[in-house]
Amino acid sequence: MLKAMIVETEAYTADDPACHAFRGLTPRTAPLFGPTGHFYVYFIYGNHYCINVVSRAVGIKAGGVLIRAVEPVAGIEIMQQLRDKTDDITNGPGKLTQALAINKAHNGLEINNNDQLWLEAGPQIKHKIAVSPRIGISQGTDKLLRFYIKGNRFVSR
DNA sequence: GGGATGATGCTG
DNA sequence: AGCATCATCCCA
Numbered sequence: 001m002l003k004a005m006i007v008e009t010e011a012y013t014a015d016d017p018a019c020h021a022f023r024g025l026t027p028r029t030a031p032l033f034g035p036t037g038h039f040y041v042y043f044i045y046g047n048h049y050c051i052n053v054v055s056r057a058v059g060i061k062a063g064g065v066l067i068r069a070v071e072p073v074a075g076i077e078i079m080q081q082l083r084d085k086t087d088d089i090t091n092g093p094g095k096l097t098q099a100l101a102i103n104k105a106h107n108g109l110e111i112n113n114n115d116q117l118w119l120e121a122g123p124q125i126k127h128k129i130a131v132s133p134r135i136g137i138s139q140g141t142d143k144l145l146r147f148y149i150k151g152n153r154f155v156s157r
Numbered sequence: 158g159g160g161a162t163g164a165t166g167c168t169g
Numbered sequence: 170a171g172c173a174t175c176a177t178c179c180c181a
Contacts, residue, residue: 010164018164028177045165046174052164066164094165136164159181169171 001075002100004090005122008069008148008155010134012052014062018140021062031108032062039117040064041097041107048094049103053111053119068093068135068146070100071154092156127151 012019014032020042021032031040031054040052052064070090072079079099083089090096097103102117111119130150133141148155 012164020164023178026178042164043176044163046163046176047167048165050164068164092165134164138163160179162178163176165173167171167173 002078003074004070004072004079004096004100006067006069007071007152008067008146010066010068010147011145012063012066013056013060015060016063016140016143016145018134018137018143019063021064025062029062032064034108037111039106039109039111041102041104043104044094049097050093051097051102051106066093067096069148069154069156070096071152072099091154125149 012021014021016022019032020029025033028042029040031038032052034054036054036056038054040054041049043049050066052066054064056063069092072090076089079089080086082101083095083099088095089099100117106117109117128150129147131144132146132148133144134146135156
């Protein structure tokens with residue numbers, strides 16, 4: 001059983017040019033337009049999977065939250081095997097999906113209605129949540145929509 | 158059918 | 170700083 005705590009996220013909304021849903025509904029982005037509380041997993045750069053939680057405010061037609069980094073909690077050795085290294089195994093969106101064996105098979109699943117991948121409430125966060133521009137995008141770079149636990153060493157660099 | 162691009166990560 | 174690598178999308 002692999003278990004990890006989310007320590008870094010980014011928000012993407014339908015009116016945001018950096019969001020996959022910005023250019024409208026396509027087969028790939030369909031989950032972003034669907035009901036909230038589902039996973040949106042996509043393949044990028046010919047190598048990596050990234051995972052989002054479909055999540056948006058009332059009245060917003062599509063959007064999600066990208067999970068950018070997690071802190072390993074249980075099954076760390078398995079994660080290291082999946083990553084084929086011991087350090088820096090979950091501090092990035094493509095790294096954490098590899099460490100947690102997340103792939104296209106999880107796309108569209110409900111976040112709490114299957115035995116493959118789900119979310120649980122975490123511990124009370126005692127650290128401050130820091131805010132910054134998002135990483136790796138070419139548009140919408142001015143928006144402060146990246147959130148991470150300040151001081152947590154598993155946050156991406 | 159072809160070309161451009163990408164919410165990245167590894168190597169040098 | 171460069172590049173691997175391919176699914177997806179837009180245009181022709």
